[in-house]
Amino acid sequence: MYNDYQSSTQDSFQYSNNSRGSSRYVPNTDYNVNTSVNAYPVNQQYPVNQQYPVNQQYPVNQQYLYNNNNTHIVQPAIQPKTSPKTPHKTPPKAELHIDYTSSWFETENGLSIHDYLRLLFTISHKHFSSNCEKDTIKGIIVPHAGLRYSGLCAATAYYALRHRKKHIKRIILFCTNHSESDIFTTSAKTVNSFTGAGSYPIEIDTKTMHKLEPYTTVNNDIFEKEHSFFMQLPFIEAITPKVKLVPLIIGPITFNKANIARIYKIFNILIDLLQDENTVIICTSDLSHVNGHFPTKVNSYIYHSIRSKDSETLKFIYNKLNGTKGKRNMDIIQDISELNNSASCGIVAMYLFAKLLNLFSSKYIKRSSVSSSSNGSNGSNGSKSSNGSNKSNKSNKSNKSNKSSISKSTSTSFDSTDSNESTNNKNTSITSKPRLFTRTLCYYTSLQREQIDLINFTPFQLVKTIDISNISLSSVSYVSIAITTQPYIRNQKLRKLDTIMSNFEKLALLTLAREQLFNTLISSNDNLYNNYKKSKIPTALLSPIYSQVFQCNLGVFVTIYNNNGTLRGCIGTTDISKDTEDIENIPTIESNVSKYVQESAMHDTRFKPLDISEYNSINLSITILNSLKQITISQYFGDRFVLGRDGILVKNNKTSGFFLPSVAKEFNYDKKALIEALCADKMGQHHDCYINNAMLYYNEGYEVSEKLIIL
Known part of the structure; x- marks a missing residue:
């Protein structure tokens, strides 16, 4: 398999992101040799505009001090420009010249x-579909x-x-x-x-760039x-090829009143452009820069720790994208x-x-009728843990907009979301109904x-766990994301799940199941597993x-x-209970898969527990x-229930039984x-x-299977 485990104040707020090197550095290709501060392969020419030359000391993160009343932030000694912008002219050029031979x-x-x-x-066409309508993508x-x-x-x-059906005529480009x-x-x-x-x-x-000049350099x-x-x-x-660019190169800035005011001026100009359905926005950034010549160090469980750091960055950005309103200061x-700290x-x-x-989105995109959580259940909550196999326990078979005025506010807060939304940033995807939806590509x-x-590409190459124990190896993380107006459940009336996630997200979900399974198997006290215990990853x-x-x-x-192809185990849940005040512990796709x-x-009583020796000879499927939604018998035999797409639950005063769509x-x-087999055999x-x-009761299902991943 793809996992081969070898073992409001007037004070200004200074942002300084100078604790990292640049993504222009790449790791040494020799995994058996320690890398030096310069991580380029031997004899490779350095790219231009290198930020940290060899042997130059890296700057240290600026620290921020608060006085006793917590209302003033002491500025670092050296700051970027904070005064209101005046146009700064450089020698005019009719055309920017890029050296594509570098x-x-x-x-x-x-x-x-x-x-x-x-x-x-x-490769992207074959393996990395976004699974959303292209014209709904507003940014990447x-x-x-x-x-x-x-x-x-x-x-x-x-x-x-x-x-796209709607040809892209303009691209707003945010660069680092x-x-x-x-x-x-x-x-x-x-x-x-x-x-x-x-x-x-x-x-x-050039028309838009001229408008931006008073607020930029x-x-x-x-x-x-x-x-x-x-x-x-x-x-x-x-x-x-025939597109107009609106490029901005964005560096560390001071978030004081003057700068936030001019950022809003820039935003107002760009929001006016975004109303055009032929305009999209692109942001360029790498994620974590760690180890090797980079100041940030990860010393243990390096592969998984890097992924965890990257996830924290994405959570932060997504909370800003569809975030909630709290105390502004x-x-x-x-x-x-x-x-x-990023x-x-x-x-x-x-x-x-x-x-x-x-x-x-808060001004021009209506909130979806469907939040990122499924809703609309008007039937049974279902079983909290249900076996969805087809036959009896003896069976080996598987189961299964018009323009309007833009606010000119110069407030020191960027918040824009409705005041009646949840203020719990950790759970915005659960507690609020977003206007924009992200897909990891x-x-x-x-x-x-x-x-x-x-040349011999398979998707599993992207998620194969690699053993990284040498902190002298530099690592830079890369992610691509689509921001779309299409909800995960596109049509709440049809309740179809076929476009719920991108192809990469399916792969990532299967990887979660694989890693969790491996950790479970090596947790046994059997001495046979001792050689694997060093590979166990902390659950977090x-x-x-x-x-x-x-x-x-x-x-x-x-x-x-x-x-x-014979069944080895199948357990799950149809329960989507929301009658809990413990928002942190509402079951999610991720927690349920784990x-x-x-x-x-x-714990499938039809089979003995899985052994680690079987790990590489099984396939996983996630449905x-x-x-669950109640239907009548006539609706079941009519158009409401779709054979092969929907699961079916039958309940009477004695017992109940459920079949997965795959049955x-x-x-x-x-x-x-x-339905007769469900009554008799289940x-x-x-x-x-x-x-x-x-x-x-029926519920729409969507299967994500290792067997269905296109190789």
Whole structure:
């Protein structure tokens, strides 16, 4: 299998993100040799605009002091500019010139940039569907490291923007500034094409850039040197060649009244553009920069700890995207703390990206009738732990908008959400109904990238656990995310789950089940497992890269098959109870998968507990289930119940029984045969027990299976 375990105040708030190096650094490809401070392979030329030369001491995070009344923050000695902006002119350029022959654009196997992008888009098309309507995507987050390192991750997001019905005419581009503070714009009119002389250049929206000039610093040179900007150009040109760019390069800034006021001025200009359905926004940032020459160090469980740090960053950004309203001064203080402690180079760009989309959506996007949690159950809550197999315990078969005025507020808070929403940031995905929904399209680290073979690619290469014990190995994390207006359950009346998550999120969910299962198996006291115990991961680190869809409150069954297709275990729940004040412990897809993969492996009474020797000879399947809804017999035999998509529950005064949607497929049942088998084989009653004094419930299901992952 893919896991081969080898073992309101006037005071200003200063943000300083100078505790990291830049994502331009890449790890040494030799895993057996310690890397030096300079992590480039031997004889490789350094990219331009290197932030930390060899042997230069890294800056230390600025610290913030509060006086006794907690209302004043003492500024660090050195600060970025905080005064209101006046236009700053650099020598005019008609066109920005990017050197597409630099090492940043290095590919593999001697491929040209054009052919390399074709390869990346082919892989994206086959393996990394966003599973949402392309025209509903309003923005994406992409990495910006060298093409051969983060190119695959970036391509999965850019591919999600291809072939839209509504052609993209304008792109707002938030880039990360690795060298200077402030927000920069350009006065150039075009950028040269990566396809060479004579090609149509990329056009810059000079009208919008002129509007932005009073609130930004115009610096043409920085655009030619900043890789977070120019690494996006080939992708943009490939998906929509005739587009107007609105690029901003964003560095550390001081969040004081003057700067927040001008940020709002910038936001107002950009929000006006976002109302156009042909405009999208792109933000570029890498995630954690740890170990090796980077100041942030992770010493234990390195692979899983890096993923955990990246998840914390994404939680923070998502809370800003669909966040809640709290005490304004405290919120900004907490935000500054998060920004200062982040190991992500583009944390400010992502922060402003999320805040901008939050403001835009609060004004122009209606709240979905469906929150990220499933709702609308008007029937039985179902069983809290139910076996969904088809036959009796003896069976070996499996179961299963018009424009309006924009606020000109210059408040010191960015908050925009409704005041009656929950103030619990940890649970915004559960307690509020978002207007925007995120989909994780791809995630991996630079260390994992060394083991990915693009020519013989399989998706499992992205999630294979690797043993990292050497902290001298530098690691940079890459993620691509789509922000869409399409809810996870697209149509609450149809209640279909077929577009609930991206292909990568399916893969991540199966990886969670695998890792949790492995940890469970090596927890035994049997001496046979002693050789594996050193590989056991703390439970807190087992979570997949954070995805909001995993926090949905939905039922889950986990089915374990032998390689020959026979059943090895199946337990789950149809319960989607919400009548609890303990919001922190509302069951989610993620928590249910973790729980029921263990139950299926160790506590299905039809089988002996799974042994670690069987770990590599099984397949896992996860069925996600909507809330149960009562139906009549005529509705069951009519159009309401969909054979092979829906689960069915029959209850009478004696007992109850449930079949997963997969049962009908695996046994080739029609509706009559299915419900009769449920009565006779599952409930132990007469085959027509559903006719008299019985209640029927159904729930839509969606299966995520290792067998269904396209190799």
